[in-house]
Each structure stands twice: as C-alpha cells, then as structure tokens.
Amino acid sequence: MIKFRTRLLAALLSLLILVFASLGFLLVHLFHTSYDEKLESRIKKEAGFIAGLSDTDHLQSPEQGERLQKASRELDSAVSLIDTKGQVLFHFGGRPDRSVIKKAVQSVDSGEGVRINPDDDSRFSFAQPLQKGGKLYGYILIDSPVDPDAGINQKIWILLGVSLGTAFLIIAGLGARITSQYTTPIESATQVAIELAKGNYNARTFNEDETMLSQSINMLAQNLQDMTRAQEMQRDRLQTVIENIDSGLILIDGKGYIHLVNRAYQKQFHVQADQLLYHFYHEVLEHEEIINLIEEIFMTETKVRKMFHLPIRIERRYFEVDGVPIIGMNDEWKGIVLVFHDMTERKQLEEMRKDFVANVSHELKTPITSIKGFTETLLDGAMNERETLQQFLSIILKESGRLQTLIQDLLDLSKIEQQNFTLNIQDCEIGEILTEIEMLLKNKAEERGIALKLEKPEEPAIASGDPHRLKQIFLNLVNNALTYTPEAGSVTISAEVLEDAVQVKVKDTGIGIKKAEIPRIFERFYRIDKDRSRNSGGTGLGLAIVKHLVEAHHGEIDVESEQGKGTVFTVRLKRAPH
Template sequence: MSKFRFRLLFALISLIITVLVGLGLLLGQIFNSFYINTYKDRMEKEASLIALLLSEKKLGDENIDSLMLEASNTLNSRLTIIDNSGNLLFEGGEGRFHHEELISRVLNEHMEETDGFQIILDEDRLFYYGLPFYENGEKQGFVLLNSPVDSLKKVNQQIWSLLVASLGLSLVIILLLGVRITSQYTRPIESATTVAMELAKGNYKARTYEDHLDETGMLSQSINILARNLQDMTRAQEMQQDRLQTLIENMGSGLILIDGRGYVNLVNRAYKELFDINSDDFLYKLYYDAFSHEEIIGLIEDIFMTEVNVRKQLLLPLKIERRHFEVYGAPIIGHNDEWKGIVLVFHDITELIRLEQMRKDFVANVSHELKTPITSIKGFSETLLDGAMDDKQTLEYFLSIILKESDRLQSLIQDLLDLSKVEQQGFKINIADCDLKEILYDVYTILNSKAEEKEVNLSIDIRDGIVPVRGDVHRLKQIFINLISNALTYTPKGGRVHITALNQEEHAIVTVSDTGIGMDEEELPRIFERFYRIDKARSRNSGGTGLGLAIVKHLVEAHKGHIKVNSIVGEGTTFTITLNKDEKFD
C-alpha cells in the first residue's frame, strides 16, 4: 500500500511543480515585460524632454552645453546629439560610447524615423533610445540616450530570485500539507487494504481502525463488519464441518460419495477398515476403476441409469472370507433437479447372518442331540414293557443303555446351562490370585486315569516354581479339563498329549498339544461354534456334546485372555491360551 501513497505523492508533486514552474515563467515574463516597458517609457519621456529643450534653444548657445550636461547627469544617462549628416554635436554623461557603430546604425536604419526608436548594440548589450529633434519644423538631427543595462539585469535577477524563493517556499508548504493530507486519507485505505488481504488469506480475526466519520471511516467500518461476518460464518461452517466429519468417520457403516461424473470423492474410515483399502489408491478415481467387485459396479450403474434409490444384499469375498453387506444407494439431486452424484452406504450384516444361522443350527442341533437319547430311552423302555424285562440279562443290558443315554442327556443339558450362563450379559467370574501350576497339576491328576485307560501318554512340563495369574480357579479348571479331555478323545492309542506353562513378565501362556487326528485349515474358524463336530460319528460315540470348545472360548474371553489353535491333519493340534497375570502376586 506504500506504493499507492508514493504514486499519489509523486503525481501531486509533479502536478504542483509543473504548475509552479509554469506560473513562475509566466510571472517572470510579465514582470520583465512590465519593467522593460516602464524603462522604455521613461527613456522616451527623457528623450522627448531633451528634444524639447533643443527645439527651444539652439546648439552653440553659450549655456546649451552646460544645460545638456546637467540634464544627462540628472537623468543618469549618457546624452549624444548628432545632426542629419552623422556629425557629433554633443556628448556627455557617464557610460561608454561607440561612435562609428551607433552613427552608422542611425544613418542606415533610422534616418527616416519621425518617432522614437531603440538601438541595442551587441557589444556589452548597450541600450540606446533615439528621438529626432526639430527646429522651426525641420528635423535637425537625433537625440540619443544611453542608459546602462546593468540595472535591467539586476532587476531581472531580483525578479527571478523573488519568484524562485516565493514559489519554492510555496512548494515546500504545499508538499508538507500534501503529505499530511495524503497520509490522513491513505492510512485508513492502507489499513483497510491490509485487512482485506488478510481476509483473502483466511485470517478472519484481522481488524482495522475506525478513526474517522468520513468515507474512509465508513470503509473501515464496512471492512470490520465484513471480517466479523466472515469469522462467524467460518466458525459456523467449521463447526458444521467438524460435526459432519465426525459423523461420517465414526459411523459404523461404510460410506462412499461419488460425484456426477463418476469419480469417488469421499471414503469414510469404516469402509476403509471393512475393505482394507488405502484412500490414496481409491479417491478421485472412476468408480469402475476403484471398485473391484462387479456387484458394486452394477449397483452404481443401476442408480446412474434409473436415478432411484436401491437397496440390495451382497455377498462379497474379502481376502479369505465372504461377508454379507446390505448396500443402500441413493442419487443426490440438487436444486433445479441438478444431478450431483451418488451416495452408497455399506452395512456389514455378516454377524447378523451368522447369528441367525447359528440360531437355526442351534435349534436343529439341540433337537437332534435331544432326540437321539430320548428315542433310545423310549425305545428300550417300550421293549422292556413289552416283555423283555422278564429276561434278567436283557433287562440289565437295556437298563445300562438307558442309564448311559440318561447321563448323556444330563451332560448335554448341563453344558447348555453352562453355555447359557457364560453367554449372559452380566456374567461375572470370581477373580482372585491363582497359581496356574497348581491348577494344571490338579487337572492332570483328574484326567491321568482317562489317559491310562486310552493308553495315551499324558505329560506336563512346568519348569517355573510358580505361575501366578489373576482368574477364577474353578473356571480355569473347567477350561483346561475341556481342552485336555478333547485332546485325549481325538488322540488315538499310543499317542501323546503334552501340557506346558510359560511364565512371562505380563502374561502366562499355556499350551495343550496332542498327536491326534488334526483338523483342516478351513475348519479352524468354526471349531468354537456350538455343536460343531469335525468327526461327527466319532464325537457322538465318545459322548461329547459339541459345546465344550464354545464354553472354553467364552470363559477365556471372560478372563480377558486369548485362545488360538494350530492344527495339521494327521499330525495333531495345539491350543495356546494367554492369560493376564498379577505382577504383585507373592
């Protein structure tokens, strides 16, 4: 903004100097012309006076020379009188005289003059005024007055000095006043311009001073009002933007925004996490280049062509699993039916589908599991009532089968009650300081007889003196009894089941490994489902209910622990459980 002030001052100074110089030249010329004219008038009157004296008295009178000398001294001029032939009749007074050149000029140029005339000799710039004089009506000669031009030069210099001094002083005064006035009027403009530039950069906190009540003050006031309005609008917009951004990024469903040309403009965090994508490789690409699933591309094309809302359930492969999505797509129509784009919302309903399927499987499995022992009990009871009870050996055999099926039914019901209990929302365990080593040895003692009966080598290896954890002793025993019992069940004769416990700084890790039949990799994610069996015939014959690993998983999670499994078909299975430990345990 200082450039504006400089340009304004430069223009003002240039204009003022031009006006003052022009005015000085004009005044100087006027003063000089006035003085020269006055000087000429004086010389003319003096020459007329001398000519009048000469017309009254003749040259040669005894007192005429003294009179002419006295007149020249009184007039402070050199007086020269010549006749018509150029002869010098009189000369007196101060100053220099050039006879030949002066007389030659008079005779050649002014001989016929009847009025006054002037002669300027180049040498020394001498100024002569000539006037013919008459006697009895006849021209007798010329009266020539010579006045030094030094007075003219001096007066001219004084005039120009006075003009330069007065105009220079005027210039200084005008400049001071101009600087002050321009500063007074340009400072608010500079301040307003600076604030406007800050507003253009996005700094809506900038303000300018409001010192005047004139137009510049109104400008400053308007700029400040604009800045406050912009600040309020920006604050409201930022608040709305933050709310919208928070809503979009933290909603549980995936969100995609596609503009009217088909380019992906927005992808929220939920979608990136669901599909494991990088936004840099996804944003600002055409939808058919961004999406890899033909089902999604077809849905988008349907919305583009029909411009109506679409809701579909899609089963999409993601890495090694297939997930169910309910996709809702809607066109974005602006004012005046302007096409803006498409919004897609992806709801992951895989868990809902899985839970619904689990509910159906649970009902079917429970019905099937209960039907088998009840059918057996009913069948053998009817057989006994039909007369088989009279045969003691048959009676004992049928009763033993009924007892076995009753025990199986009781075990199934008990497992269902335990699973229902641990799956309840408010299920709690009794946390206390425990020694995991002591728990594992107790379980080893309980199941060692079963291992010997199956001729399976059951071993335990705990090298640390104590393995402290935080947990429920009874529930921990239930976890390891289920795991080790399953290992013994699926390990053939001559096999081996090995238990280890490792004491780490923050966790205790227990592994239960066997050399049993193993499992396929595809089956591992499902082994913790209720009633899921790998070898269904063998599992049912072994007396298992199919609920043990589901109970184990819930109990481990209740202890804030983790369980994982590794298995190879024909080589065996290893379960690894990680439990939190108390560092202050004594």
C-alpha cells in the same frame, strides 16, 4: 502496502507543489517580461530626449560632449555619439564595440530607434538616429545592462515557499481531519472485510462516528456469524447423528470418490477412515458384492436394497445394504449413500432357532442311540458274558461322558452369552497358566506322537483376566491343535509381552483350514473334519466358547492357516497395569 490516506495526502501535496512551482515560474516570467518592456520604453524615451538635446549642426562641439556626459551620468548608462560613417565622436560610460556600432549603422533604416541586440539578455543596446529635415547626421547609442533585481526573484521564491509551507500545514491539518473522518472508516471496513474473507466472523469496525459503511459492515459480519453458527450447529447435529447411528454409512461422490465414512462402518469392517477417504471406491473396498452394488446404482440411478453375507476377518457377517442415489437440483447427479445394517445377530438368532433343535438333536442322538443300543443288547442277554458286559459298559460310560461334556458346553455357552455374565478379573501370569495346560495335555500329545512345546518370555507376562476362563481358552485351543495334528507333528505354545498387551500363539502343523472356512470356525457345532472331531469327543462348541470368552476379556483372536501346513491361533489380552 501504503495506506489510502497516505496515498491521498501524497497526491494532494504533489499537486500543491506542482501548482506553486508553476505559479513561481509564471510570476518570474511575468516580472521579466514587464521589466523588459518598461526598460525598453524608458530607454526609447531617454534616447529620444538625448537626441532632442543634441545639436546636429555642431555634433563635435564641447557643449555637445558635456550634454552627453551629463546624460550618461544621470541615466547611469553608456552614451555614445556616432556619425553616419560609424566613427565614435563621443562616448561616456564605456566605448561601444565595433560590432555594436556596425549593427547600429546597419539596423537604423528609418527615423525610429531600434534595439540592436534583442537576443542578448545581459545588455540592452539602443540606437536612436539624429535627423533634421529628413537628413541623417548620426546616431545616439545607449547601452544599459539588463539587471533585473535578483532580490525580487529571491523574494518571489521565498514568498512562494512560505505560502507553500503554510498551505502544506493547512492541507496537512485538513487532510488529517478529512482522512480521519472519511478514510479511517474505509480502512477499518476494508480490514474487517479481509478478516471476514478469512473466516473470522468476530471481526467488527469500531469508530467514534458510526458511518453507514461501518454499520453495514458490522451488520454483514453479524449476519455471517449467525449463519455460520447455525450451519455449525446443524453440521454438528448431523455429524453427531451420523457418527452415533448403529448402521455403517459411506458417502461416494459422482466421480466415485469416498467422502464420508462414519464410526460404525469403521468398526463393522475393521478399517480406518484415512484408508478410504478421498480414494476411488473400486480401489479400497474389498468386497466384490459391494462394488457391484455401487456400479448398479450408478447405472440405474435407483434405490437398491440387498442382503449380503460378507467375510470380515475370521467370521462372516450378514449386512442389509441400502444404496440411495443423491440427485440434486435440476436432476444433477451428486453421488451415492450406502447404509450398512448389521443383521448378523438377527440372522444368527433366526438360524439358531432353526438349527438349534436339529444340531442338538443330532449331537445328542449319537451318544443316546449308542447308550440305548448297548443297553438293549445287554438286556437281551449279553450281560451274562462278562467280557462283553465290560466292553459295552465302557462304551456306555464314554458316550455318557460325551453327552455330559456336550451339555456342559451348552450350559457354559449359554452362561457366557447372558448379559449378566461377569469375570473375576485379576492379574494373571500367563506363563503359569500355559505351564499347567502343558502338563495337562502332555500325556495326550505323547500318546498321539505329537511334540508339544512351550515358549515362555523371559519377563513375566501379566495380563488382566479371569484365570479360570483364560485357562479354559488356552486349553480349548491347544486341545484342538492336538486333535487336528497328525502323528509326528508338533504343537507350539508361545507367549510374548507387547507394549500394552500379552500375545499368546498356538501353532500346529496339522491339516489346516480352507480360507473359505476360516470365518465359520467360531460358529456353534461347526467342524472342519467332522469324523475326526467326533472320534476325539469334540462337541463343536469349543471355538465358539473361546471367541466369546476372548471378547468378554476385551481381547482379540486371529487365525492364520494354510491347508495341509497348519494353523496359528493368536490371542491378544490387555496387559495388567504396572
């Protein structure tokens, strides 16, 4: 892009060259015109003078010839004497052409001389009639070359060239000065404006002479920079608040596209921001209840608050959702903000307060009732029968063990949920732990006619964890799998070493779990098959303990199940550093 100063100088120089060229052509034209006028005036006078010296009575006399010859020599022109019939009587300096003579005879009608060839710029031919007493005796023909001094033309153009060069230098100097003083600040201001348009608010103009334009541009840049800093600070504050509040937040525009998802929402629903951002809410939100809430706000344009119990992976969580319409200036519809308050812990505490006594009472009632009933029967006389006594005491021992297990599980769960609960973290070889569990439960599997298989990786599966608690996790999972697997089924324990984790799967071919029940299996006292669980001595707290222990190890547990085909529990633990 040609700079402004270059364009300005080019325009000035072009104008200068045009002016000097026009002036040169004008001067040359004026010179030629003046030369022609002077030449014509001189030859007229010379022709009249020669005619006055001519003797009309003796046109062919030697004296006449001498006079004409002398005049030709003095005037440096061709001089000829022609009679009225066109015959050349005398000629000096060159014989005239017949065409010129003919034109001279035809052109002279009066006593005035006339130029014969006005269109010929190379020669000047002039015919002067010789008259006396009104009678025409002949013609004096003067032929002179038109030879304006070519040196004059050259001098004119040299003078104009020198003047043009001088003017060029002067204008170049003045132009450089002017452009430096006036156009440089403009160019600098233009460049700064371009940078400001790009978002570079640090751009400034720096000139020796601070013009009003430069000052204004710099002030504008400073104001824009201050405004941008203030907006960035406000944006950072707002972003910090949004990203660090405990409640999930979604911003949906007026067309239904998601424009903001904070960190809390991603954590609550186990999603990534790029899965939701700039997508239509109906296409990416999984829960029908939330979609219906959004549609309600779109239709009513009023604030809505509702409580939902939503399935999130393998659990169900309570959310209090506030939906607020965003109304701009002039009641312009902008969109919706949804705020998700996770009320799960509060709800769980409320339900725990309500259900704990009932659940514990219910779980304790059966063994205590059995113990009491059989004890009363023995006291009523059944103890005298040895066989009956032994049978009843065995039942009392079994129910006491069940009661002890329930109390121990309650104590373990209470201990795990305490804030000061700590783990004895060390490097654990998962294969060895699984081998111990296989040995412990092998007899139980054989008694139930279930094939218990262990698949260990070839390389050591070293995880960071508490070996006692890890053993408790896998013992509970395998024991559950054996409990809910019918005879002739199989339970497979497999371990796999991933890039940054150790993954353990417990797969059975048991009764399976309904999809609707999967989120609830980690709740306290929840049983899929209550009769089967109680008959096996289960307390309903095993999976709750497993979940809390896995979370304490900062691991993950997933469940995949199909009713009637079996269940797979997957536990991922952090791999020990190499």
